[in-house]
Amino acid sequence: MTRATVGILACACLLALSLATPTVADGHRAGKGQANPRAELDGAELDGAELKERRDDLRVRIEILEQQIHGLLSELEADASSALAATDDMSLALAEFSAVAREVDDAEALRLNLALHIYMYGDPRVDTVLDEILELHIRDDVARERALFSAVEENVAVELSELGQTEVVHRDAITDARRSQEQAEQSRDEGEAELREALQTKRELEADLAEVEGLLEQLEGLGIRYPLTGVPASEVPARPAIAAKIDNYERARPQSGLNQADIVYEEIVEGGITRFVALYHSREAPTVGPVRSGRTSDFDLVLNLNWPLFASSGGNRNVLSQLADQPILDVTENTRPQLYWRDDQRTAPHNLYTTTAALWSLDLEPWNTPPQLFAYRDDEPLPAGAEPVKAVELTLGSTAVTYTWSDLLQGWLRATDGVIHTDAEGHPVAPANVIVQFADYVPSPADPRSPELQSIGAGEAWVLTDGHIVPSRWTRVAGTARTTYHDAAGNEVRLTPGTTWVSFPEPGGAVFRR
Numbered sequence: 204m205t206r207a208t209v210g211i212l213a214c215a216c217l218l219a220l221s222l223a224t225p226t227v228a229d230g231h232r233a234g235k236g237q238a239n240p241r242a243e244l245d246g247a248e249l250d251g252a253e254l255k256e257r258r259d260d261l262r263v264r265i266e267i268l269e270q271q272i273h274g275l276l277s278e279l280e281a282d283a284s285s286a287l288a289a290t291d292d293m294s295l296a297l298a299e300f301s302a303v304a305r306e307v308d309d310a311e312a313l314r315l316n317l318a319l320h321i322y323m324y325g326d327p328r329v330d331t332v333l334d335e336i337l338e339l340h341i342r343d344d345v346a347r348e349r350a351l352f353s354a355v356e357e358n359v360a361v362e363l364s365e366l367g368q369t370e371v372v373h374r375d376a377i378t379d380a381r382r383s384q385e386q387a388e389q390s391r392d393e394g395e396a397e398l399r400e401a402l403q404t405k406r407e408l409e410a411d412l413a414e415v416e417g418l419l420e421q422l423e424g425l426g427i428r429y430p431l432t433g434v435p436a437s438e439v440p441a442r443p444a445i446a447a448k449i450d451n452y453e454r455a456r457p458q459s460g461l462n463q464a465d466i467v468y469e470e471i472v473e474g475g476i477t478r479f480v481a482l483y484h485s486r487e488a489p490t491v492g493p494v495r496s497g498r499t500s501d502f503d504l505v506l507n508l509n510w511p512l513f514a515s516s517g518g519n520r521n522v523l524s525q526l527a528d529q530p531i532l533d534v535t536e537n538t539r540p541q542l543y544w545r546d547d548q549r550t551a552p553h554n555l556y557t558t559t560a561a562l563w564s565l566d567l568e569p570w571n572t573p574p575q576l577f578a579y580r581d582d583e584p585l586p587a588g589a590e591p592v593k594a595v596e597l598t599l600g601s602t603a604v605t606y607t608w609s610d611l612l613q614g615w616l617r618a619t620d621g622v623i624h625t626d627a628e629g630h631p632v633a634p635a636n637v638i639v640q641f642a643d644y645v646p647s648p649a650d651p652r653s654p655e656l657q658s659i660g661a662g663e664a665w666v667l668t669d670g671h672i673v674p675s676r677w678t679r680v681a682g683t684a685r686t687t688y689h690d691a692a693g694n695e696v697r698l699t700p701g702t703t704w705v706s707f708p709e710p711g712g713a714v715f716r717r
Contacts, residue, residue, distance in 0.1 A: 433579030475601030492556035521649035580697035635701025
């Protein structure tokens with residue numbers, strides 16, 4: 204692999220992995236029902252989600268640099284071997300050229316001796332011919348002398364001609380060897396310069412990482428976390444959670460705003476496709492969508508969020524009637540059309556979008572900040588029943604989903620129908636946690652053709668976190684209660700702080716690969 208190739212791969216990885224860091228909007232009302240402290244450490248207002256993203260980004264960049272440095276060292280070793288080989292080739296060519304030059308000198312000396320002989324004693328071929336003319340007969344010994352002299356002269360001429368050609372070949376070989384040596388030395392010099400630059404960049408990134416980890420440690424000491432991610436925070440944003448219904452039909456991909464969601468639920472809808480319910484609280488998403496219609500399954504999923512904002516393109520009459528009776532704030536396109544727009548570059552109905560800022564700008568009552576839905580771990584080890592796992596494969600209706608653990612991303616890289624799932628900015632979807640919650644579906648009372656997820660009750664679950672699977676049992680006693688996950692020992696499973704995706708396949712609808 205060339206240095207250029209390594210650099211291209213590094214840039215590509217960084218482009219794919221460096222997720223944009225959204226900011227928390229200012230100007231929201233003070234939170235209800237809980238304190239709203241604000242921490243300033245080292246004179247800078249800290250945001251745990253941003254620091255965590257920065258930390259993860261720095262770790263990825265350092266790992267990519269380490270791979271690049273390893274490649275540069277390998278290439279420098281190859282350059283050194285090439286330079287040594289070129290030096291050997293040039294030494295051999297010089298030795299061969301010197302040998303040919305000595306042979307040329309010997310041949311030239313012989314030709315010079317012949318010329319001196321002719322000058323001093325005359326040309327024997329001419330003299331012997333004159334003697335034969337005077338004696339009127341041809342002598343054999345004289346003829347042999349003439350032939351021998353001619354043969355020597357011709358042999359010298361041929362040898363000099365051949366040596367001249369050989370000399371040219373060796374001279375070209377010397378030129379080629381010298382050029383190869385110069386190229387190898389130039390490549391080595393360039394490689395050493397790149398290596399010095401990469402090592403310096405790595406040192407700088409490691410210093411940045413140490414600083415960010417120090418700030419995170421200080422932030423963790425405050426004991427404040429974002430409720431839907433468990434990530435340390437300087438304060439809990441004073442705003443309700445948003446539950447946005449997002450399309451996952453093939454033509455709707457890539458979606459916008461998935462990577463900014465704290466939690467994403469994936470449920471089966473009619474036609475065997477899936478849709479997402481994306482929950483936003485800790486971070487803003489400049490674009491969310493495509494937004495689609497709600498289902499009766501959605502309400503049970505979000506009843507435990509303390510009056511969340513429910514964003515969708517609407518729904519049938521029965522769905523909207525049921526929505527009006529729930530402790531949920533209706534911000535659907537039906538009631539708030541000014542909050543949505545259509546993207547002309549996409550075909551309807553897969554082109555409706557909104558923003559979290561627009562939804563949070565509403566002054567609706569009642570509302571409250573969402574509670575913590577999952578238990579999170581800090582430095583404690585995984586449960587004893589946790590097993591390393593490479594991937595989990597889900598069947599959700601006719602949609603095939605795979606989550607593969609990525610050490611580089613420190614998350615579960617998602618593929619949908621065999622294709623890596625990315626957002627509209629090209630960033631891969633790779634949540635820190637994935638929960639496979641096996642559940643039943645029944646015909647919806649709003650439309651018997653629409654499956655309704657049964658998310659209240661109990662059943663089997665797989666909790667995927669930190670490259671491991673924890674076989675668990677899920678329990679939820681009521682819509683306003685949170686779902687708990689307990690391992691075989693009866694202990695509540697704790698997640699890695701960060702984003703979480705929850706998929707709801709039917710029982711038997713998933714397998715995992717160790």
